Amino acid sequence: MSKTNPFPNLMRAFFYEWLVEQRNASIHTVRSYRDTWRLFLRFVAQRAEKKVAMITLTDLTASEVAAFLRHTEHERGGTIGTRNCRLAAIRSFFNFVATREPASIAQCVEILNIPVKRAPISEPCYMEPAEVAAILAQPDRSTVEGLRDHALLSFLYNSGARIQEALDLCPEMIRFDSPGCVRLTGKGRKERICPLWPETVMLLKKLLERKPRAPNQRLFMNRYGEPLSASGVRFKLAGYVKAAAGIEPSLHNKHVTPHSFRHATAVHLVSAGVDVTVIRSWLGHVSLDTTNHYAKANLETKRKALEQVSPLATAVHPPSWKRDASLLAWLDTL
Known part of the structure; x- marks a missing residue:
């Protein structure tokens, strides 16, 4: 054949x-x-x-x-x-x-020779801190499933990890001693180290206490004992976002996905004044241009930058060409 x-x-x-x-x-x-x-x-x-x-x-x-x-x-x-x-x-x-x-x-x-199609570059949709908090408050942490979901979403926001990076997380990749951190493997098998808040470390510890895992076993599993899938996370997140919209109505107008937590992490780091080179390392971006995209998206950063610029109306002396009696005479001096 x-x-x-x-x-x-x-x-x-x-x-x-x-x-x-x-x-x-x-x-x-x-x-x-x-x-x-x-x-x-x-x-x-x-x-x-x-x-x-x-x-x-x-x-x-x-x-x-x-x-x-x-x-x-x-x-x-x-x-x-x-x-x-x-x-x-x-x-x-x-x-x-x-x-x-x-x-x-x-x-x-x-x-x-078939060309790649160019797409319009839209500003990333990100969530405000209050919106993130409203979503994180939805899982019922008294259940194993709710504790798992709360820990996963908190980890996504803390680390800015891509969804598959988070789902590949194993206990051996986490440093539980202070200062807490996690080793993530991103695109192109590039590894990076991300710091973890003590609260996030505590959530991961509680999840392991409820559902012990081997050092090389996936941390986030479904009810059948199999690794949680990205589609499963999107399904659960949609329910939490719908419930959180009752607290934060602005969520009605946003398409929130697991990747939205990564956008939120980047924009909030920019808003906090963290250098973009640090954010690039944090998120595992290859190009600094990708990280700069989040700086452009942050309206609060733009507002603060505008406040540092004095309005033109505050100028005390008029420009020299207005002080000259003859515009032609002023042009002759150039």
């Missing part, structure tokens, strides 16, 4: 030899690429009216990729960011194919 249809062997080699062995890609990258190809192959098979197993490399044309990207964005309701992530996974495969199948280079080049 490999002689007539090399596509299956190329796909296997891409995931096992290229991504895993040569690139040492993280499990999250592999799963993201896997999901993209699942969707893309089903999309192509449906349009070609054939089974996925019968798809050949020649079926995967640039026009099919473009159609899939439009389908992802408009029919599936994905964002431009999602569309670009799908394109990155497809591009990576055809970049690999170009080195293995020289006869397909023209096809690969057409796909590699």
Whole structure:
């Protein structure tokens, strides 16, 4: 079959030899690429009216990729960011194919030339401290599930961790002795150390007392004893936000996700006067430009900066060109 249809062997080699062995890609990258190809192959098979197993490399044309990207964005309701992530996974495969199948280079080049779509950059939606407090007050800490949720949301706000970073948390990654801190592994397997408030450390200790874990076992588990998923956290958080909106009505107009706690951490650090280079290290940003985005979003910081600028109306002496009787005479002096 490999002689007539090399596509299956190329796909296997891409995931096992290229991504895993040569690139040492993280499990999250592999799963993201896997999901993209699942969707893309089903999309192509449906349009070609054939089974996925019968798809050949020649079926995967640039026009099919473009159609899939439009389908992802408009029919599936994905964002431009999602569309670009799908394109990155497809591009990576055809970049690999170009080195293995020289006869397909023209096809690969057409796909590699599909541009990344630019998206409008909106200011991040962040929560005010009162809104964060209202959400954190919702879980019922008398139950194991409520204690877990309160500890997780408090940890997200304290550390500014991405949701998957928090869900990967194990006891061995936490320093419970003073000063408390946590070792997180972010994008690109980059490690960073984040300080923890004593209150957060105490919450994590209480959770471990109620539900002991091995040093290398996930800290946040669901009711079935399995690691908590990001979708599970979003579902629980939506309920807490709805309840908290009764205390803080402004939450009705905000789309709060687990990542919103990361935005809140960044903006509140900026508002407290913490240097942006420290915040970049805290959040694990690669570029300082990403961190500066939060400084622009903080309205309170902008207001304080404006207060430091004296209004032009307070000028005592008029400018020299107004003091001159003749504007032309003043221009001659330049």
